[in-house]
Amino acid sequence: MSGGMGARSGEATGPKPAEGAVCPGGRLTGATEITLANPKGDLRRRQLGELHRLWHQGVRDSDPVAKGGVQRHGGTGKWQAQVKFRGKVQWLGLHEEREAAERAVAEFRARNPNHRQRLLASVRRNHARSYCERTLLAERARIVDVRAAGVEPVLRLATDNGRLLRCGAGSGILTPEGWCRAEDLAVGARVMVAGKVPRPSEAAIPPSLRRGIGVWTSMQRSRLIRPLGACYVCGLSFPRTELELDHVVPVVLDLSKALDERNLSPICAPCHAVKNAEEQRLARRAGMIAAARPQTVVMIASDGVEQTYEVVVEEPASNLLADGIVLKGASREKPAASR
Numbered sequence: 272m273s274g275g276m277g278a279r280s281g282e283a284t285g286p287k288p289a290e291g292a293v294c295p296g297g298r299l300t301g302a303t304e305i306t307l308a309n310p311k312g313d314l315r316r317r318q319l320g321e322l323h324r325l326w327h328q329g330v331r332d333s334d335p336v337a338k339g340g341v342q343r344h345g346g347t348g349k350w351q352a353q354v355k356f357r358g359k360v361q362w363l364g365l366h367e368e369r370e371a372a373e374r375a376v377a378e379f380r381a382r383n384p385n386h387r388q389r390l391l392a393s394v395r396r397n398h399a400r401s402y403c404e405r406t407l408l409a410e411r412a413r414i415v416d417v418r419a420a421g422v423e424p425v426l427r428l429a430t431d432n433g434r435l436l437r438c439g440a441g442s443g444i445l446t447p448e449g450w451c452r453a454e455d456l457a458v459g460a461r462v463m464v465a466g467k468v469p470r471p472s473e474a475a476i477p478p479s480l481r482r483g484i485g486v487w488t489s490m491q492r493s494r495l496i497r498p499l500g501a502c503y504v505c506g507l508s509f510p511r512t513e514l515e516l517d518h519v520v521p522v523v524l525d526l527s528k529a530l531d532e533r534n535l536s537p538i539c540a541p542c543h544a545v546k547n548a549e550e551q552r553l554a555r556r557a558g559m560i561a562a563a564r565p566q567t568v569v570m571i572a573s574d575g576v577e578q579t580y581e582v583v584v585e586e587p588a589s590n591l592l593a594d595g596i597v598l599k600g601a602s603r604e605k606p607a608a609s610r
């Protein structure tokens with residue numbers, strides 16, 4: 272890679288997506304902000320370096336009372352030094368001079384600072400904002416690990432809506448064409464960023480069209496479902512008569528996939544009922560919903576060498592939001608190259 276801050280120019284054509292599984296997870300600088308989502312959907316951002324510190328070291332509490340000191344020892348007339356430390360009294364000897372006893376106390380306190388590290392269970396329950404890679408709708412995924420990933424060359428990437436991300440050159444970034452390494456992106460490429468889309472509406476699809484889609488879909492059953500097939504949601508096996516065909520990307524979300532047989536998968540009746548109910552709930556509310564949207568890369572440049580970190584999120588989500596850009600999560604197994 273070329274050093275310095277020289278802009279990487281390239282044709283404004285789309286990037287070449289990396290083979291899905293081959294594209295590595297993102298490696299981010301400590302100042303990168305990860306978007307966290309709570310169960311109510313409230314979002315907050317936290318710097319990755321800080322999250323890494325909390326994850327592995329927890330918080331440092333100071334002991335509010337540092338008891339101890341120097342007192343005259345009745346029997347000998349000497350000066351007795353003692354300190355209360357972690358609930359126990361530490362005897363620091365008898366001293367001829369008061370100053371010597373006080374020095375012993377001060378030295379002990381300097382060697383044994385009165386605070387303790389405490390791991391926070393709540394840190395391990397954090398969920399990241401992530402996106403369904405088929406529908407691009409926002410989801411949340413539990414963070415499984417946050418780990419240091421070594422010192423490596425970093426790229427700085429900016430989008431036309433002002434997102435700025437600094438990440439390792441090989442980091443997987445979501446584009447409309449699929450996952451792509453940051454180093455394969457050029458100015459003019461598009462990357463997926465946090466955004467909002469109008470909530471899909473059932474009203475947008477006339478009832479006659481919906482009926483037609485239903486008829487066409489059931490005609491594909493005998494062709495697309497094996498005599499003994501598996502439900503793509505729960506993974507259990509069923510005879511064909513107990514399986515239906517489901518639009519994986521719902522018709523209300525993307526009408527262009529309504530008659531695309533690659534968008535049809537066998538589903539058992541109980542799973543279908545749950546999925547349909549969720550989709551109808553979604554389609555009935557008005558307003559905007561969170562989804563990943565494409566934005567154009569306006570700048571990409573080498574930006575030094577830096578300590579990087581990676582984040583593992585719970586399956587099946589494999590992505591997270593880093594400084595507003597959809598980034599591939601690291602794999603659970605530590606790659607051999609990482610330190």
Ligand SMILES: [Zn+2]
Binds near residue numbers: 505507542
């Ligand atoms: Zn099922």
